[in-house]
Amino acid sequence: MPIVAKDGKKPNDTFIEQLKLNAEAAxxxxxxxxxxxxxxxxxxxxxxxxxxxANLLAHTNLFAAGIxxxxxxxxxxxxxxxQNEERTYWQVPxxxxxxxxxxxxxxxxxxxLLIHGDSDDNPGTFPINSERLFNAIKGAGGTTRFVFLPYxxxxxxxxxxxxHTLWEEDQWLEKYVKxxx
Numbered sequence: 001m002p003i004v005a006k007d008g009k010k011p012n013d014t015f016i017e018q019l020k021l022n023a024e025a026a027x028x029x030x031x032x033x034x035x036x037x038x039x040x041x042x043x044x045x046x047x048x049x050x051x052x053x054a055n056l057l058a059h060t061n062l063f064a065a066g067i068x069x070x071x072x073x074x075x076x077x078x079x080x081x082x083q084n085e086e087r088t089y090w091q092v093p094x095x096x097x098x099x100x101x102x103x104x105x106x107x108x109x110x111x112x113l114l115i116h117g118d119s120d121d122n123p124g125t126f127p128i129n130s131e132r133l134f135n136a137i138k139g140a141g142g143t144t145r146f147v148f149l150p151y152x153x154x155x156x157x158x159x160x161x162x163x164h165t166l167w168e169e170d171q172w173l174e175k176y177v178k179x180x181x
Contacts, residue, residue, distance in 0.1 A: 001018075001019060001022035001023065001026075001052065002018075002022070003015055003018050003019065003084075004018070006018070010085075010087070011084060012084070012085050012095060012099060013095065015055075015098075015099055016055065016059055016098065016099070019052060019055055019056060019059070020056070020059055020060055023043070023056055023060060023062055024060075024062065027041055027062055039064065039180055040064050040177050040178070040180050041062065041063050041064060041177075042063055042064055042065045042066065042067065042173055042176075042177045043056050043057070043062075043063045043065075043066050043067075044066060044067035044068065044069070044169070045067075045068065045069070045071070046069040046070055046071075047069075047070055047071060047072075047122070047125060047154065048071070048072075048083055049068075049071075050068035050069050050070060050071025050072075050073075051068075051071045051072050051073065051101070053066045053067065053068040053071070053112075054066070054068050054071060054073050054101035054108070054112065054133065055099070055101045057101070057108045057110045057112055058101045058104035058105070058107050058108050059104065059107070061110070063110055064110070064111075064176055064177045064180045065110060065111045065112070065113070065172060065173065065175075065176035065177050066110055066111070066112040066113070067112070067113045067115070067169055067172060067173075068112060068113070068114050068115070068130075069114075069115040069116070069165070070115070070116050070117060070120055070122070070125050070130070070154055071114075071116075071125060071129060071130065072124045072125045072129050073100060073101045073102045073129045073130070073132070073133040074100045074102040074103075074129060074132065074133075075089075075096040075097075075099050075100040076089055076096050076097070076100065077124075077126070077128075077129065078123075078124045079096070082124055101133065102129075102132060102133055102136060105133060105136030105137050105139075105140055105142070106136070106140035106142075108137050108140075108142045108144075109141075109142055109143070110143075111142075111143040111144065111172070111175075111176045112137065112142070112143070112144050113144070113145050113147070113168060113169065113172040114130045114133060114134050114144060114145065114146045114147070115130075115146075115147045115149065115165055115168065116129070116130035116131075116146075116147075116148060116149065117148075117149045117151075117152025117153055117154065117156060117161075118148045118149060118150055118151070118152065119151055119152060119153050120152070120153055120154050121153045121154060122153075122154040125154060127148070130146060131146070134146035143176075145168075145172070147164070147165070147168050149161040149164065149165065
């Protein structure tokens with residue numbers, strides 16, 4: 001979902017607002033076309049897409065379930081910038097807080113499946129991100145599952161782990177999306 005500069009501000013200054021509007025527009029379009037059921041939508045992503053997924057679940061009630069793989073959920077752990085954000089944590093600490101789904105873990109009530117390689121070598125997505133988000137959501141009474149993939153880096157390569165990931169995702173969607181009316 002595109003996040004763009006708006007009204008002379010930096011793109012991330014209105015990140016959450018734009019993310020929510022983009023998701024609503026996509027859901028409405030799928031529903032209008034007759035190919036999507038608003039009550040049975042799931043959202044998922046890998047890396048930055050996982051970050052967006054967790055933010056959507058923290059700030060909306062648009063989805064029946066979410067799947068987030070190898071994401072960064074606490075932006076204070078990437079203090080020197082991330083993606084297109086060039087400002088540091090010390091320049092805009094409130095932005096880093098507000099863009100971190102971890103800050104709103106108590107608001108994530110939509111079921112979310114977290115998957116992460118235990119050897120993630122991406123400096124922005126160390127496995128502690130998923131571990132801590134899982135603990136925070138669980139501790140706040142949310143519905144979540146955390147799957148650690150052994151020997152996997154940021155992109156999964158092992159046949160067994162890829163098949164396991166597909167099985168986990170299928171089971172998650174069967175449980176929280178397919179049967180929802």
